Amino acid sequence: MKLKEKIIEALLFLCASITILTTIGIIIILLYESISFFKNVSIFEFFTDTQWTPLFSEQHFGILSLVSGTFLTSAIAIAVALPIGLTIAIYLNMYAPKGLRKSLKPLLEILAAIPTVVYGFFALTIVTPFLQTIYPDLETFNSLSAGLVMGIMIIPFISSLSEDALYAVPKSLKEAAFGMGSTRFQTSIKVMVPAASSGIIVSVILAISRAIGETMIVAIAAGQQAQLSLNPTIPTQTITSYIVQVSMGDAPQGSIEYKTIFAAGLTLFLFTFSLNTFSFWIKKKYQEKYE
Amino acid sequence: MNNLKKNKIIDSSFKTLGIFFTLLGVVILIILLYNIIKVGYSRVNWEFLTSLPSRKPENAGIYTAIIGTLDLMLLTIIFAIPVGVGAGLYLEEYAHKSRLSRLLEINIANLAGVPSIIYGLLGLGIFVRFFGFGGSILAGALTMSLLILPIIIVATREAIKAVPSSLKEASFALGASKWQTLSKVVLPSSFGGILTGIILSLSRAIGETAPLIVVGAMAYVPFVPHSIFDTFSVLPMQIFTWTTRPQAGFAIAAAGAIIILLVITFVMNGIAVYFRNKWQSKLQ
Numbered sequence: 001m002k003l004k005e006k007i008i009e010a011l012l013f014l015c016a017s018i019t020i021l022t023t024i025g026i027i028i029i030l031l032y033e034s035i036s037f038f039k040n041v042s043i044f045e046f047f048t049d050t051q052w053t054p055l056f057s058e059q060h061f062g063i064l065s066l067v068s069g070t071f072l073t074s075a076i077a078i079a080v081a082l083p084i085g086l087t088i089a090i091y092l093n094m095y096a097p098k099g100l101r102k103s104l105k106p107l108l109e110i111l112a113a114i115p116t117v118v119y120g121f122f123a124l125t126i127v128t129p130f131l132q133t134i135y136p137d138l139e140t141f142n143s144l145s146a147g148l149v150m151g152i153m154i155i156p157f158i159s160s161l162s163e164d165a166l167y168a169v170p171k172s173l174k175e176a177a178f179g180m181g182s183t184r185f186q187t188s189i190k191v192m193v194p195a196a197s198s199g200i201i202v203s204v205i206l207a208i209s210r211a212i213g214e215t216m217i218v219a220i221a222a223g224q225q226a227q228l229s230l231n232p233t234i235p236t237q238t239i240t241s242y243i244v245q246v247s248m249g250d251a252p253q254g255s256i257e258y259k260t261i262f263a264a265g266l267t268l269f270l271f272t273f274s275l276n277t278f279s280f281w282i283k284k285k286y287q288e289k290y291e
Numbered sequence: 292m293n294n295l296k297k298n299k300i301i302d303s304s305f306k307t308l309g310i311f312f313t314l315l316g317v318v319i320l321i322i323l324l325y326n327i328i329k330v331g332y333s334r335v336n337w338e339f340l341t342s343l344p345s346r347k348p349e350n351a352g353i354y355t356a357i358i359g360t361l362d363l364m365l366l367t368i369i370f371a372i373p374v375g376v377g378a379g380l381y382l383e384e385y386a387h388k389s390r391l392s393r394l395l396e397i398n399i400a401n402l403a404g405v406p407s408i409i410y411g412l413l414g415l416g417i418f419v420r421f422f423g424f425g426g427s428i429l430a431g432a433l434t435m436s437l438l439i440l441p442i443i444i445v446a447t448r449e450a451i452k453a454v455p456s457s458l459k460e461a462s463f464a465l466g467a468s469k470w471q472t473l474s475k476v477v478l479p480s481s482f483g484g485i486l487t488g489i490i491l492s493l494s495r496a497i498g499e500t501a502p503l504i505v506v507g508a509m510a511y512v513p514f515v516p517h518s519i520f521d522t523f524s525v526l527p528m529q530i531f532t533w534t535t536r537p538q539a540g541f542a543i544a545a546a547g548a549i550i551i552l553l554v555i556t557f558v559m560n561g562i563a564v565y566f567r568n569k570w571q572s573k574l575q
Binding site: 004005008009011012013014015016017018019020022023025026029030032033084087088090091092095096104106107108110111113114115116117118119120121122124125126152155156159183184185186188206209212213214215216219220240243244247248253261262265268269272273275276277279280 | 380405557
C-alpha cells in the first residue's frame with residue numbers, strides 16, 4: 001500500500017518534471033543550432049548589419065531588420081490595444097452596470113479566442129483594402145494593417161487582466177474617493193488606476209510579449225521583406241514571419257538557412273523571456289504589498 | 292461651481308468613450324464575422340467538407356485538413372491530458388513548499404508565455420530531427436501537447452484548489468490513503484473545472500498554425516494519413532496556404548474553411564463555459 005502511494009507520487013512528479021524538460025529542451029535546441037550558426041556568422045555582423053537576406057544569393061545576416069519589423073508591428077498593436085483596452089477596463093469596472101459587465105467581458109474575450117490565422121485573413125482581405133481607400137499608396141502587404149489587427153486581438157488581454165486588477169483594489173479606497181466628492185473619472189485616474197498599476201503593467205507586458213511572438217497575422221498580412229525601416233505602409237518581416245517563410249520552403253538541415261531560424265528564434269525567446277520575467281517580478285512585488 | 296461642471300463633463304465624456312470602445316470591440320467582431328461569412332458561405336456544403344484539396348480553387352475541399360486536425364487532436368489528447376492533470380495534481384497536492392516546487396511553478400508560468408512558434412522550433416529539433424519522426428502527425432501532436440501543457444496544468448490546479456477541504460478531510464478521516472482520496476474524492480469533484488480547462492486548451496490547439504508549420508505540416512496533402520508517421524495538414528494550415536495564394540477563388544475557399552474553424556472554436560468555447568457554470572453551481 002505504502003509502496004503504491006510512493007510509486008504514484010513518483011509518476012506524478014515525472015509528469016510535472018516534463019515542464020522543466022521542456023524549458024531545458026527549448027534552451028538546448030536554440031543554443032545548439034545558434035552556436036553552430038555563429039561559427040559561420042560573426043555576432044558583430046548579426047547585430048550591426050542592416051540587411052537580412054539569408055535566402056538571397058548575396059547573404060546578409062543583420063537581425064536588426066527583423067527586430068525593427070517585430071518592433072514596428074508590436075508598437076502599432078500596443079498603440080491600439082493599450083488606450084482601448086484600458087478605457088474598456090475602467091468603463092467596465094467603474095461605469096458599467098454589473099449585469100452588463102458580466103456579459104460584456106466574455107463577449108470581448110471572444111476576440112482572443114479567434115485563431116490568429118483568421119485575423120491574418122481579415123487583415124489581408126478586409127482591413128488592407130479598406131485602408132487603401134483612405135490612403136491609396138498603402139502597399140498590399142504592410143505593417144500598419146497587421147499591427148492594427150494584432151492590436152484588436154490583444155485588446156481583451158489588456159481589458160480583462162486590467163479589469164481584474166481594478167476589481168482587486170480594496171473597496172474602501174474607491175469609497176473614500178467618492179466620499180471626498182470625486183467624480184468616477186477622478187476616482188479612476190487618481191485612485192483606482194494607481195492602486196492597480198502593477199496589475200495593469202503586468203497585463204500590458206503580457207500583451208507586448210504576445211504581440212512580439214504573434215506569427216500568423218504578420219506572416220499573412222505584413223509581407224516577407226525584411227527591411228530596417230519604421231515605415232508602416234511598406235512590407236516588412238518580423239522574426240516570427242521569417243521563421244514561417246523558411247519553414248514553408250525546404251531549407252536542408254545543416255544549411256545556414258536552416259540555422260538562421262534558430263538564431264532568430266533565440267533572439268525572440270530572449271525578448272519574451274525578459275518580458276515574462278519582468279512581469280513575474282512585478283507580480284511578486286505586488287502580492288507582497290497586499291498581504 | 293465652474294470646476295464642478297467641468298469635472299462632470301469630463302466624467303460623462305469618458306463614460307461615452309468607454310461605451311464607444313467597448314462597442315467598437317463588439318462591432319469589429321461582427322464586421323469580421325460578417326465579411327468572412329459573406330465571402331465564404333457559398334463554399335460551405337457537404338462537398339467542400341468531403342473533397343480533397345485541389346489545384347483548382349472551385350474543386351478544393353478540406354477533407355484531408357479536417358481528418359488531419361481530428362487525428363492531431365486525438366493524439367494530443369492522449370499525450371497531454373494524463374501528463375497535464377498529473378502534473379497539476381502533483382503541484383497542488385504533493386509538492387511541498389520547497390525550492391524545487393517554486394522552480395516548477397515559475398517555470399510553468401514562463402512556459403505559458405513562450406511564443407507558440409518557439410515550441411515549433413523545439414518540436415523541429417527534438418521530435419522531427421532528433422527522434423527522427425519527420426514532419427509527421429506524431430511530431431505535430433507531441434509539439435502541440437507541450438504547447439498546451441501549461442494551460443491544462445494551471446486549469447487542473449485551479450479546479451483542485453476549488454474543492455472544499457472538508458471533502459478531503461472527511462475522506463482522510465474514513466481512513467482513505469492520499470491517492471484514494473485524490474482519485475475518488477478530489478478528482479471527481481474537480482472534474483468539471485479540469486474538463487473546462489482541457490476543452491479550452493484544445494480549442495487553442497485547433498487554431499494553432501505557427502508551430503505546425505515549423506514542425507512540417509504540409510500545405511498540400513492530397514491523401515488521408517494512414518498512420519501517425521504520415522505527413523499531414525490541418526485546418527488552419529489549409530486556411531493559411533489558401534490565403535497566401537493569389538487566385539481569388541482560393542480566398543473564397545479560405546473563408547469557407549475559416550467558417551468551419553470558427554464554428555468548431557466557438558462550439559468548444561461554448562461547451563467549456565457550459566461545463567464551468569454547471570460545475571461551479573454544483574460545487575456551491
